[in-house]
Structures are given as C-alpha cells and as structure tokens.
Amino acid sequence: MGPDFHTSFRLERIESPLKRELKDLFGIDVDTCLECGKCSGGCSNGHVFDYTPRKIVQLVKLGAEETLLKMDALWICLSCQLCLDRCPSGIDIPRILDHLREKSRRRGIPATRPAVGLFHDLMLDQVRKSGRVSEVGLMLRFNVATGQYLNDAGLGWKMFLKGKLHPFSPSVKSVKEVRRLFEESYGKKT
C-alpha cells in the first residue's frame, strides 16, 4: 500500500472529482464496479502491479488522485484489454490508465519506469520526424539514451545475419500532415 494510508480515512472528507471527470469525458461510471476482482484475477501483469486493477478503480472511488498519478502500475500496464473484456460492468480500465498517464505527464510527474516513458517518446519522435518508425533506429537510440550500448547486441547481430534489420525505411512524403498532428497536442508538452 502507498503512503496515503497511514492514518484512518475520514469518509465524509472524501470527494472524487476524478470519478466525475471519467464519467463526463469517457462515460466510464465506476459506481457500476461490483468489486468482484475479475479484472485483477486475470490481469497479465497483476502480480507485478503495486495496485491491482480493482484497487485502481477503488482508488478512483476514494478520490486518491495523487496515488494514482504516481503509481507504478501506470507504466507497466500492457493494455492487453483482459480486464475490460471480462469486467461484468464493462469498466474501461485501460482507458482510465491512459487518461491518468496523460495527466501525470502533463503534471510533470516522473515515470516510475523511466525506460518505458523514454521508449514511447523516442518512438513518437520518429513518427513526428518521418511519419514512420524504423525499429533499428529506435533500438539504437534507445540503447544510447539508456546508456546500455551493448543491450541486445547479440540479438541485433543475429537479426542482422538474417537480414531483418533495415536501417533505412521510406518516410512519409507528406510528413507535414503528420507533424501537424503533433503540434496540437503531443508536441506542446515535451
């Protein structure tokens, strides 16, 4: 459990603007949660999460936004959709996490798993620059950025021998159209 739970909660002081936000923006109604735990039971990474999916919904109900924005689960959710698909009330937990992650970024809260955030950023950087992603380029930049120069070197070599590495991939000709998409949103934040 996180640091918010050392003292006993005063329920009458609990408000959850986040609950309202999720309802208004995405139609996600956490009041329909039966607290059954089917989401957590099948979560691909649930055994590694600091808060299981059911707990995450519970935290929304309790208005514990700070805890949610700082949790580790945010960065290692695989978006496998098993929780949403099995939830008897159809609560879109992956969407809740996406929203929280976006919010967390906007607030400048550092990711608990910096490598994950970095990887996403590098990939989107490529998309903005050329409209498409070259895996080779991405891997190399990731390795350099994380200082693991020889990471996956053996694997890279094997792939090279198999002719699977293509450092030069065609970019989008009208890449301006793609860049424009970044200007409105993502570009403004980094």
Next chain:
Amino acid sequence: MIGMDIAYYPGCSLHGIAREYGRSTALVCRRLGIRLHEIDDWNCCGATAAHSLDHELTLGLSARNLSIVNRMNLDRVTTPCAGCFSRLKGCSLALGNSHETRERLEKRIESTLAKLPEVAHLLQVLVEWIGIKGLADAVSRPLSGLRLAAYYGCLLTRPRAVARFDDPEQPTSMDRLLRAMGADTVLWSHKAECCGGAFAAAQTGIVVDLGGQVLEAARQAGADALVVACPMCQVNLDSRQEAIEEARGVRYNMPVIYFTQLMGLAYGFSGTQMALDKLLVSPLPLLGHKGLL
C-alpha cells in the same frame, strides 16, 4: 475465384523487422484473388506509444490513414498487424459514434471523414469474407502432420466492443484456417493471453515472463510450433526465446510462424518464397522433417 479489392495498411514492422509477414501476405492474397492496394503515403498508427501518452494524437494518426482510404475510393481496409488493426478500428468507431469527434478530427487532418471504410484484420478478411471453403480450395500441399498452437494474442479479439471478431476467450478463426490448410491444432490454455506487448526493449523482464508462459503452455499442449497473426507477438516470442529459455532453464525450440507463411506453403509456394529462413528459431528442420518443404 471472386476478386476483391481492398485497401492495405502494412504498418511499420512489415516494412522492417517483419518483412516476411508482408511478403507471405502478398503472395497468399494474390493466390486468393485479393487485390491489396497499399495506402498511399500511409503514416505510423502510433501503436502503443501514442495511445499511452496522447489519445488525441492516436486518433489523428489513424484518421489520416482512413481519410486516404476514402480518397482511394475503397470502402474496406485491412492490415496484418493486430496492433494497427486495433488503432484503425478503434478510431473508425470513435469517429462513427460521435459527430463532435469526427468534426474535430476533420479539422485537424484537413480532410473529410464523412465516409468511413470498414476495418478488418487480415485474418478476419480471409476467414469471414473469403470463407474457410474458399481458403481450403486453394490448398495443393496439405500441412499434414503438423501440430500447431494458434496464438491470437490480445488485440485481434479484444476489447470485444472494438474488435468485433471471433471470441476473445476461446477464439477459433485461426484454428479453423490452419485446419483448412491440413494441419492439426492443439487445445491449449494461452491462445489469447498476452505476450508482453510493446515492452520487449523497455521492460524485457515482462516479455520474458509472459512470453515464457505462452511458450510453456504451447509446449505442454504438445505443439510443434506457434502460429501468430501479429508482428509484435512474433518478434517477442521468437527473438526473445533464447532469453526465455535461459530464464526458465527449458529448451523450447518452438518456431513462431506467421499464419500467412504456412498458408503459402499449403498453396504450393516454397519455403524461400515464404521467407521462412528469416525466423530466428528456424522452422525449417520441423517442416523438412514433415516433408512440407
């Protein structure tokens, strides 16, 4: 053979690390009379990175691709990548469900989205639009003696409200396709469990853990090979297999083959044409042993 014209979205990996998927797809579709029209100047769908950090960007990236399909005067689009399928389909549904969203995106991409093409993963096109019988009719070299674990991964069928294809818990489309090719499919526990997704580089441990569970389940079910319909699943389970073997202390030697490569073999193409040699865990000994090359 009735011809079919359909827009084609390969996705970044089909031009990169998963070229064999693209190649086998092209040959198999040609044999079946499906004319794939690659989307002119398509852009990356954003995959996991975009939706993880910026939903508006994700919508924009897919909206651009969908609007190009419109301009091509085609009303259907397919992709062999489950991740790209999820993005394109999700976006088309979001645009179709909300005027406000559609207008906003039209302004952003400066193009009309009035007509939205139907989005289907390649597997769905083959199994549902061509039909099992049509697929079976083209078989000249049945894949007899092969015991295959059909691996669907996550985004092919989930979430059901978006994918609207097959059953997310006990999917059978790929199994039926493989049996139509003459192979046997095994009953196994992990056909729709996650392989670790986009975390191969940033959190390799997760892929080793989850991918390892998938391989172990396939091994226990007695499969000779895993069959996939997504380049991410393929790369995770194939390129990380050695790391998984080290972590688990088990030798898997489990080839992870794209379903189109196997279809191509069944249709009489050679192993070279199907680029089977590109897979890190080689399927050649297995296929040779079964007399399929």
Next chain:
Amino acid sequence: MPENTKTALVIGGGPAGMEAALRIAQAGFHAVLVEKEPELGGTLRDLHSSFPRWENPRELIDHRIGLLTKSRRVTIRTQTAVMSSVRQAKGFRVSLKSLGNGGREGYEDELDVDAVVLATGFELMDASVYGEYGHGIYPGVMTSLEFEGQLKTWAQRAGDIAVDAPHGVALIKCVGSRDRSKGYPYCSKICCMYTAKQAGLVKDLFPDTRVYVFYMDYRASGKEYEEFVRQVIEEKHVRYIRGRPAKVLPEDGRLLVRAEDTLMGIPVEVAVDMVVLASAIVPRPGTLLLAEMFGARTDEYGFIENEPFEPARSSERVFYAGGCGFAIETAGALNQGAAAAAGVTALFNEER
C-alpha cells in the same frame, strides 16, 4: 369428471405445480396436472440434497405424488405437452399432446379449463458463453446442475468411491448472474445456498479433498440459512475466497483457477480437478411460448410477471408459481404454488 366442477390446468409437475394442483383439489375443485417428463418432480428429481436441512428431495416428491395420486380430483398427465389454447368466455379450450410411451405418442385431445397455473420452472444459462471458464472445452468443468448429478453418482457408490476422489474442487458463483456485459444483471438468489450445500457434500464424501468457493458475496437470507453457510465454512472446512475468478486454465492435466483474493488484494491461483459453475437461472424457452398462448405477461428475460397488486396472477384466469416467475428455492416454490391455488379457488368460488 363431473360436468359442473370447475377445473384448473396446472402446467408443470415440479414442487410449485404439484402444490398448486394439490391445494386446488383439497379446496374441492379439479386440477389437471400436465408434465412433459415421464415423472413428476421437476428439477427436484435432479437434486441430491437440500438446504438448509440436508434433506432428501426424493422424500418430498414421493410424499406429494402419494397425495396427488390418491386424490380423486387430480388428473395427472405425464409426458404431455400443451400445444395450443383458445380463450373462451370464462376459460380456455386447450389442446394437449402425448409425447410418447404406451402407444399414445402423438395423440392429441382437447380440454376445457376454467383457469391456468403456469409452473414450468427454470433452467440454467449456457455456461459456455464464458469461454474463460472453458465449459464444454475442458473436461472437469461443469455447471452446478451437472455437478449435482455427479454428487448423486458418488453417493450411490458409497463403498468404492475413494479411488475416484478429486484432490481439489473449485466452485465458482455468479457465472452469468450479476453481469451486465455477458450475462444477466440480476442475482439468481439460490446459488449462494446451493453452492454451500454442494461444497459441504463434497467434504462429507471426501474429507481430504480441498474445496474452494469463489464468491463475491454469500447471500443467506432465510430461516437457518446463515447458520447453514457458517456450518459449511466452520465445521466442514470449505475455503471461501472472495474474488470472481478471471480464468480457468488447463495445466499439467489439472485445472488452474486464477482470481484475486480481494480481501487481501493479491492475485491467487489454485490447481483443482473439477470446476463447478453456478450458472445464472433463466426461464425455459417453453415458458415464453406458453405465456403467449395464454396471454400472460413476461419481463425482458422471459420470466412471468404479475399483475399490479396480484402477486400470483399474471393475467385474467392465468396464475403462476415457482421458478418460471424468477429464481426460487423449493420452500418458496411450494408457498407460491399454494398462493396460486388460493387465487384459483377464490376465482372459482366467486363464480359459483
């Protein structure tokens, strides 16, 4: 049958129907009890034991059949179905069909009745809808009703069953109930009780077998119900885990159940040999056809609905009782059968 005595048609020979027919006859009227199976008893015949007193349902069935066959005012028509009905001034002309046996198969006859009691009972939802549990795919996964049959089989072979004993059994509640997305939003009312019963019976048969019940709640609101469930947990040592399982996976020849222990907030898994699914209770398809035939009202699921302020009556001259109205336990079905009979006799008395 004397010309002047009013007759009620009771459709369904389970506890509700048997009770209704009996009470109508005891009040001096006639009842024709129609049942499509070769025997009376309904779903009770499939049950091995009952809650909350661990009684043998066969004794109740036999007792009721004894009274019904002795009564000169009850006509029992087993292996018979109601094919059609035409509403008349003060009743219905129904057409009945024999379903088999004794050379009467296909034989149709007509009957004029003055009232109808629908008592067609319930069935269980198709559990294969939940692919994550593997019903119909993994051997060893069965519905609660199928498991009841297994319990009967085990009990009958009392002497030499030790060989057959499963090492572990998991019972999963709320499969299809309390589920807005793939099943039904309602609670099927009796599964918490019968699951406790089944779990307790396994421990009685095989004390060394590990038995787990996966629950969201346990609903034990009835006389002696709470004590019954506590007995199963505290004296028979069935392990209750709060969490709706996400998936059943075959592993090493056994079945692995994955869930979250929500009270601790940690993922848990357990390997068992059998998984029992408490499937949602739904009305039989035949009930909807009969409702249409007799002008009874139904809800969006096909359960019979009552008229405002008339709990046992669905429309004019049409009464109902038991599982066809909603999930119910045996005692409730008996009570409702009596209530439907009261409605019928009040109507008949009024029209004397």
